[in-house]
Amino acid sequence: MTTIAQIQFFPDQASKMAGQVDTLLVWLILLTGAVTFAIAAVMIFFLAKYRKRAAADRTPPKAENLAIEVTWSVIPFFIFLGLFGWGAKIYFNESIDPKNAMEVHVVGKQWMWKLEHLQGKREINELHVPLGQTVKLVMTSQDVIHCFFMPAFRIKEDVLPGRYTTQWFKATKAGTYSIFCAQYCGTNHALMTGQVIVMTPTDFAAWLKTGRETVSVAQRGEQLFHSLGCSGCHAAQAAVRAPLLEGIYGSQVPLADGRIVHADERYLRDCILIPNTQIVAGFDPVMPSFQGRISEDDLFAIITYLKSIGSSPPEANIPNR
Ligand code: HEC
Ligand SMILES: [Cu+2]
Numbered sequence: 001m002t003t004i005a006q007i008q009f010f011p012d013q014a015s016k017m018a019g020q021v022d023t024l025l026v027w028l029i030l031l032t033g034a035v036t037f038a039i040a041a042v043m044i045f046f047l048a049k050y051r052k053r054a055a056a057d058r059t060p061p062k063a064e065n066l067a068i069e070v071t072w073s074v075i076p077f078f079i080f081l082g083l084f085g086w087g088a089k090i091y092f093n094e095s096i097d098p099k100n101a102m103e104v105h106v107v108g109k110q111w112m113w114k115l116e117h118l119q120g121k122r123e124i125n126e127l128h129v130p131l132g133q134t135v136k137l138v139m140t141s142q143d144v145i146h147c148f149f150m151p152a153f154r155i156k157e158d159v160l161p162g163r164y165t166t167q168w169f170k171a172t173k174a175g176t177y178s179i180f181c182a183q184y185c186g187t188n189h190a191l192m193t194g195q196v197i198v199m200t201p202t203d204f205a206a207w208l209k210t211g212r213e214t215v216s217v218a219q220r221g222e223q224l225f226h227s228l229g230c231s232g233c234h235a236a237q238a239a240v241r242a243p244l245l246e247g248i249y250g251s252q253v254p255l256a257d258g259r260i261v262h263a264d265e266r267y268l269r270d271c272i273l274i275p276n277t278q279i280v281a282g283f284d285p286v287m288p289s290f291q292g293r294i295s296e297d298d299l300f301a302i303i304t305y306l307k308s309i310g311s312s313p314p315e316a317n318i319p320n321r
Contacts, residue, residue: 010022011151011152011177011178012151012152012173012175012177013152013173014152014153014171014172014173014175014177014198015152015153015154015169015170015171015172015173016170016172017090017093017094017153017154017155017169017170018152018153018154020090021090021154022154024083024086024087024090027083027086028083031079031080031083035076094155094167094168097136097166097168097264098134098136098168098170099134100134101133101134101135101136101168102117102118102129102130102133102134102135102136103118103135103136103137103138103304104116104117104118104127104129104135104136104137104138105137105138105139105217105297105300105304106137106138106139106140106148106159107139107140107141107142107296107297107300108139108140108141108142108143108146108148108159108181108185108192109141109142109143110143110144110185110186110188110192111181111185111186111187111188111189111191111192112124112125112192113125113127113148113179113181113192113194114297115127116217116297116300117208117217118216118217118218118304119208119214119216119217120214120215120216120217120219120220121208121211121214122214124194125179125193125194125195126194126195126196126197127179127194127195127196127197128196128197128199128204128207129171129196129197129198129199129204130171130198130199130200130201130203130204130205131171131172131173131174131198131199131200131201131204132170132171132172132201133170133171133201134168134169134170135168135169135170135171136166136167136168137157137166137167137168138164138166138265138300139157139159139164139165139166139167140159140160140161140162140163140164140165140296140300141159141160141161142161142296143161144161144185144186145158145159145160145161145183145185146158146159146181146183146185146192147159147181147182147183148167148179148181148182149179149180149181149182150169150177150178150179150180150196151177151178151180152175152177152178152196153169153171153177153196155167155168155169156182158183159183162273163266163269164265164266164269166265171196171198173198174198174199174200175197175198176195176196176197176198177195177196177198178193178194178195178196179193179194179195179196180192180193181193217300217301217304217305218301218304218305218307218308219305220298220301220305221298221300221301221302221303221304221305221306221308222305224294224298224301224302224305225302225305228290228293228294228302230302233286233287240286241283241284242283242286242287243280243283245306245309246309246310247309247310248263248268248306249263249264249268249306249307249310250262250263250264251263253267253280254280254281255278255279255280255281256279256280256281256282256283256285257279259278261278265303265307268303268306269299269303271287272290272294272299272302272303273289273290273291273294273299274289274291275287275288275289276289
């Protein structure tokens, strides 16, 4: 149970980003607070000065003072525009796709978080991560809208059915921090919590080896790629003319309708579930939809496999076993 003494004014700061967000927030509170108090002070002053019984001079002033009016408009304008710029900078920094990140898959469902590391290790309501390593979460929901919220890293992002959303963080302090679902998602929403456990890289490597033996997500994806029949069309020697998928991730794909799209996780997902919405230029729309035939876990695995086959030639892609 949380006691009064444990309630913190600010949650732990477990990343650099957390400090940046807090500094901005403190400045925002100070500035808006200063404006609020200044206006209140002037109001109270005039209330007292011109109260009914006071013998104050009540003739309306004749002069308008342009200089004062311009000053009190322009200075706050630039101050608050500056705050906006500062906030936007942090926001964009949080929104970019991080480089060299360790990826973790997150599936929200009523009422738990299912997480999977690329090595194949799975967790429920717990996320183990190494200290000092950028972690990218690729998230989706199996049912309703959830929201993956980790206050100690000041990040929060909706987790939506039928779509991938991402967020990233880099822990700078070992420890155990809370995970919440921050979007009301039904009866047990309040119980949809978990923990991030930040460990030293060595401890993390040891932790990954615990539990039962797992195949990597990419390997599982490769097996699915064959068992679901994708390779029947997408292999180099296939009878159907379909695009080769080596190096597809991160590339620019020209579509039949003239658009050029960036092949990210979202694009690959849509190609598999709703292929008719984006036909690759120069190919016939013969790919069947796999909607309803593939679980979110398996879809993640196939996409991870497609990402892993990079831009190298196909024969170099036999994963080490
Ligand atoms: C019947 C043959 C066929 C099967 C089976 C098939 N595809 Fe396709 N796929 C195609 C064709 C043809 C295209 C190009 C036209 C289009 O975009 O729909 C395509 C396009 C794609 C694209 C977009 C490629 C690009 O260059 O942007 C991806 C990704 C993809 N398929 C993945 C898969 C996966 C994963 C599976 C298995 C779950 C699969 N396909 C099964 C025929 C097939
Ligand atoms: Cu939820």
